Amino acid sequence: MSPSCPVEFSEVEYPQVENQRRQQFWDPVRLALFTLAIAAIIGIAIGIVTHFVVADDKSFCYLASFKITNIKYKEKYGIRTSREFAERSHQIERMISRIFRSSTRGRRFIKSHVVKLSPDEDGVNVLMVLMFRYPSTDSAERIMKKIERLLYPSLNTNQLPLTVNKQSFRITPINSKKMRNLLNSRCGIRMTSSYMPLPASSSTERIVQGSETAMEGEWPWQASLQLLGVGHQCGASLISNTWLVTAAHCFLRNKDPNQWIVTFGATIKPPAMKRSVCKIIIHENYDRQINENDIALVQLTIQVEFSNTVQRVCLPDSSIKLPPKTSVFVTGFGSIVDDGPTQNKLRQARVETISNDVCNRKDVYDGMITPGMLCAGFMEGKIDACKGDSGGPLVYPDKRDIWYLVGIVSWGQSCGLPKKPGVYTRVTRYREWIASKTGV
CATH class of the missing domain: 2.40.10.10 (Trypsin-like serine proteases)
Known part of the structure; x- marks a missing residue:
């Protein structure tokens, strides 16, 4: 077959149309009124745009350091993966969160993360990062003053579970890059304000009934x-x-x-x-x-540099067990219908864990689920991973909003069918195998 040629059109096929002459409308008075009207419209438009630009929020990050005097330092506090560090950090973060969220400005507070616990002769030194959202027109210093006015009176109350030495409290503005550098040693941290991004009732498409990821x-x-x-x-x-x-x-x-x-x-x-x-x-x-x-x-071949958009997920301890109906999240670029095309935008869905006993029922997977597998989804179907999501993450957040990889998209019968939930590789069963191959 010879290559196709460009199609040529003659003037006969596209005749020129001569426009009719119109009666002159623009006398000087009308022209002046029209100019004023256009100026007014432009002024209103600029005002609206300015309003939204001014009202546009952005993240402000701060480094906070203080001393807690009613607890003693434990050696395990120096190991960030230890249970002791996790539990004490969660208690501190929860206390700070309650202080900010109890005020009318609580919606400005996003989250906090303990970076380090170190010994002090009077107790424990805490280094943590704080994240807030304020209008982009605000300055970091002015916001810091607002934070201090809110925080300091709360530290004087006796209702807090931990005693903070008020004189030791220091807050310093930092940029997001420095914050990321501080948190680079930590896994499972998302630099967004969403804690649970999707309700189970979401009916928009993805991963078979999920939604597009909200942000980078x-x-x-x-x-x-x-x-x-x-x-x-x-x-x-x-x-x-x-x-x-x-x-x-x-x-x-x-x-x-x-x-x-x-x-x-x-x-x-x-x-x-x-x-x-x-x-x-x-x-x-x-x-x-x-x-x-x-x-x-x-x-x-070349290691990645961690950033707000690229970060590692935490691997769970092999002893972690998630009870049935625990909320977990699956993400991927897979099809939104069985055998459909790959999606260019990452999509997400909330599902729930299902016990292996239920999943092995005769009317479900009839004994095909082994201890190294994990079922997640809903018995009524609809929300599920699909083709192209294979190998992707099933993740779970702990109380501190630290995310753990609990499953790997593995298999299932079609996508989103009733009594045919998604089946995932149970990561806790392979924790030692991963460590033996990677050292992670």
Whole structure:
């Protein structure tokens, strides 16, 4: 077949139309009135735009340090992954949150995170970051004064569970980059104000009945695994600056690291970051017939730099057990209908954990669910992961809004069917295997 040629149009096909002459309307008086009207409209428009620009909020970050005098320092406080550090940090963060949220300005407070607990002869020194949202026209110094006026009187009350030395309290404005540097050693932190981003009743599309992710950085550990020349194949979760966790079945077609790339961000195109792959490790006992041990690791050739949009998720302790009906979140670029196309924008959905006993009922998966698997979704169906979400994260937030990877999208019967919830690789069962391969 010969190549098609550009189509040419003659003047006959597109005749020129001569416009009729119009009666002159613009006498001097009318022209002046019209000019005034246009000026008024422009003035109103500028006022509206200015209002919204002025009212536009932005994040303000602060570093707070203070001394708590009614508790003694424990050695485990120096280990950020310890239960002691987590519990004490949560108590401090909850106390600070209650102080701010009890005021009329409480809606301005976003969140706080304890960065460090260190010993003091009179108790424990605390270093923490605070996040607020205020109009972008405000200055960091003026906001700091507002924070101090709100905070200091509350520290004098006897109703707080912890005694704070008021004289030791210091607040310093910091930019978001410095805040991120302070938190880089911490996993599972999202630099957004949303704690639980989706109700279960959401009826907009995604991941079969979910929604588009609200903003860049909402799920900063989400990655897209792509075959060169083919495109998105699976999701993955960043667990360190060089390692990702995904599903073993993602590599049934191709195991050559040189043929894969990884992208990060809320869209596949354009990505926030792109990396090539140097190693793929598939679980030695992966069984594609029964979907057992459906887990793999991907190592990047060049480590990522953590930012507001790219961050690692926490790996759960192997002893963590989530009870049935725990709210968890699944994200991915997969199709929103069975066998549909990949989505360019990251999508999210809230689902609930389902016990293996229920999932193994004859009318559900009839004994196919093993201890290394986790069911999540709803027995009535509708909300579910789908094709293209494989390998992606199922995450859970603890009381401190720290996010943990509890599942890897693995398999299921179709997408969103009643009594056929999504089946995920249970990450707690593979915690030691991940550590043995990656050191994470």
